[in-house]
Amino acid sequence: xxxxxxxxxxxxxxxxxxxxxxxxxxxxxxxxxxxxxxxxxxxxxxxxxxxxxxxxxxxxxxxxxxxxxxxxxxxxxxxxxxxxxxxxxxxxxxxxxxxxxxxxxxxxxxxxxxxxxxxxxxxxxxxxxxxxxxxxxxxxxxxxxxxxxxxxxxxxxx
Amino acid sequence: xxxxxxxxxxxxxxxxxxxxxxxxxxxxxxxxxxxxxxxxxxxxxxxxxxxxxxxxxxxxxxxxxxxxxxxxxxxxxxxxxxxxxxxxxxxxxxxxxxxxxxxxxxxxxxxxxxxxxxxxxxxxxxxxxxxxxxxxxxxxxxxxxxxxxxxxxxxxxxxxxxxxxxxxxxxxxxxxxxxxxxxxxxxxxxxxxxxxxxxxxxxxxxxxxxxxxxxxxxxxxxxxxxxxxxxxxxxxxxxxxxxxxxxxxxxxxxxxxxxxxxxxxxxxxxxxxxxxxxxxxxxxxxxxxxxxxxxxxxxxxxxxxxxxxxxxxxxxxxxxxxxxxxxxxxxxxxxxxxxxxxxxxxxxxxxxxxxxxxxxxxxxxxxxxxxxxxxxxxxxxxxxxxxxxxxxxxxxxxxxxxxxxxxxxxxxxxxxxxxxxxxxxxxxxxxxxxxxxxxxxxxxxxxxxxxxxxxxxxxxxxxxxxxxxxxxxxxxxxxxxxxxxxxxxxxxxxxxxxx
Numbered sequence: 265x266x267x268x269x270x271x272x273x274x275x276x277x278x279x280x281x282x283x284x285x286x287x288x289x290x291x292x293x294x295x296x297x298x299x300x301x302x303x304x305x306x307x308x309x310x311x312x313x314x315x316x317x318x319x320x321x322x323x324x325x326x327x328x329x330x331x332x333x334x335x336x337x338x339x340x341x342x343x344x345x346x347x348x349x350x351x352x353x354x355x356x357x358x359x360x361x362x363x364x365x366x367x368x369x370x371x372x373x374x375x376x377x378x379x380x381x382x383x384x385x386x387x388x389x390x391x392x393x394x395x396x397x398x399x400x401x402x403x404x405x406x407x408x409x410x411x412x413x414x415x416x417x418x419x420x421x422x
Numbered sequence: 423x424x425x426x427x428x429x430x431x432x433x434x435x436x437x438x439x440x441x442x443x444x445x446x447x448x449x450x451x452x453x454x455x456x457x458x459x460x461x462x463x464x465x466x467x468x469x470x471x472x473x474x475x476x477x478x479x480x481x482x483x484x485x486x487x488x489x490x491x492x493x494x495x496x497x498x499x500x501x502x503x504x505x506x507x508x509x510x511x512x513x514x515x516x517x518x519x520x521x522x523x524x525x526x527x528x529x530x531x532x533x534x535x536x537x538x539x540x541x542x543x544x545x546x547x548x549x550x551x552x553x554x555x556x557x558x559x560x561x562x563x564x565x566x567x568x569x570x571x572x573x574x575x576x577x578x579x580x581x582x583x584x585x586x587x588x589x590x591x592x593x594x595x596x597x598x599x600x601x602x603x604x605x606x607x608x609x610x611x612x613x614x615x616x617x618x619x620x621x622x623x624x625x626x627x628x629x630x631x632x633x634x635x636x637x638x639x640x641x642x643x644x645x646x647x648x649x650x651x652x653x654x655x656x657x658x659x660x661x662x663x664x665x666x667x668x669x670x671x672x673x674x675x676x677x678x679x680x681x682x683x684x685x686x687x688x689x690x691x692x693x694x695x696x697x698x699x700x701x702x703x704x705x706x707x708x709x710x711x712x713x714x715x716x717x718x719x720x721x722x723x724x725x726x727x728x729x730x731x732x733x734x735x736x737x738x739x740x741x742x743x744x745x746x747x748x749x750x751x752x753x754x755x756x757x758x759x760x761x762x763x764x765x766x767x768x769x770x771x772x773x774x775x776x777x778x779x780x781x782x783x784x785x786x787x788x789x790x791x792x793x794x795x796x797x798x799x800x801x802x803x804x805x806x807x808x809x810x811x812x813x814x815x816x817x818x819x820x821x822x823x824x825x826x827x828x829x830x831x832x833x834x835x836x837x838x839x840x841x842x843x844x845x846x847x848x849x850x851x852x853x854x855x856x857x858x859x860x861x862x863x864x865x866x867x868x869x870x871x872x873x874x875x876x877x878x879x880x881x882x883x884x885x886x887x888x889x890x891x892x893x894x895x896x897x898x899x900x901x902x903x904x905x906x907x908x909x910x911x912x913x914x915x916x917x918x919x920x921x
Binding site: 277281285288291292295296299300307308309312313316319320323326327330342343344346347349350351353354355357358361362367370371374375376378379380381382383384390393394397398401405409410411412413414 | 473476477589592593596599600603607609610612614615617638641642644645646647810811812813815816817819820821823824827828831833836837839840843844847851852870873874877878882
């Protein structure tokens, strides 16, 4: 059901952005009141956050006004399934590294999940490609460029 | 001629074998990402930042500049052959270029784009070398209040010119400014917006933000729209060389495009879109073959391509002399300098002339490499377009995650990458520009530092901001740039209701 105010329908997108910006402004102000020290003269650490919070509040008002004017043009429908696959892939990377699964396994899962988001169905094949890619990157970057990457069971064998 | 002597010294640096290798890697990568739709030079440099911080700074920066220039060349190939601009500055090229390719004149279209880019890149780089020293002399006279005013001007122009509404652009900018607040305040040692999370005390990493917004957000956006599946690539038929007639019709648009691209790129108005669009409009008006426009006029490829490459050199001028990024790629390049503890500006010209002039000289080298690489090897680049999209984006995501893990292997950093990715997706979906967020994060803390320095010199008197004529002038310009879009829109609405 569309939101309405005084007989006009409200555009939900700018309305939401306006609410988010208001919350962000309040958050900045709340955090800044917790600062105790300030400079002897000139500008303390509180001035900029307050300035930015004022800007955020003004932009929130701008969005509220925009939500009153004619509804925005219809947007191309988005499919949220693929977005969830990519987000889930990254979340899996966090989880795998957290439990010490290592870099290569994490990259393998991320590769397969992203390929799935773009419509691939051959999950085993993609896991295989991800494994090879992760292995190649691990060897290239740890041996050649001396970067340190998280270790797991596979990395310990190498 | 100080500039020429310095440039000569720069060539000694740029022509060292290792530097040539870096430049070659840069232009190769740059052309490849320029050709691939959806991956721009800004994202590529952002992806490479974490894996290059142990390499030689001069070499890495030469490589980054090569990527920037290469991206400009490669984008035109995709625009001409599949009508999908590889990066936003090539949108205009697609108009006439793709028509030429469909009419079997893809070769000359690619040639005029590449040679025009070469001509424009060389002239604009000479202009960069000639004008930079005088801008540096001017910049030395800048006080902190003038720098602050300059940054305010950059904030306004970057957010008001990107995207279709100043409200959205400013919203993006303020998101960046809020992210810039996070971390320890350098003057009093107090943590702002850190909420007791130790990883946040050092502030938000520019690379994490850029990779999240550009790589992860872009991948989510493309996936959400089911834009996968093949575009039809138009094969290049016949000779790739231009006829005498093509040369005669191309050289003036090249020069006019350069004349538009360099100054507009150098202004803090940002982006290559405006000069390419202006160049197209002008060529359409001046052409002796108006009937060909819209059906594949070579002038419509030559002018905008020259303008887009000249503006890339133009963007480097405020970046090198003032430390002022005016586009997303420039903002990432600034992050590249900062990762080696280098701050572009007058001091860098004095302290590291080898690096600055080596970088400028390497732009000539990159241009020569690009024109040689692009024309004969166009078939190779086109083959890149055959990589299946799922694997391409999966590879990008793996590389993005790898960069973040290598730079800072903490779960907090990866969660931030994911959060910025979601933010980037929402911003793309609802048409909020991304570049101002990055400019806000990089320039916000710098602007605050300059403002506080200015106010502590003036013992807290804010009038210092308008007592310096430079600062007052720049702030006035910023105010005009801020109000103009709203005022113009108001005017057009007024006119509309009158009719």
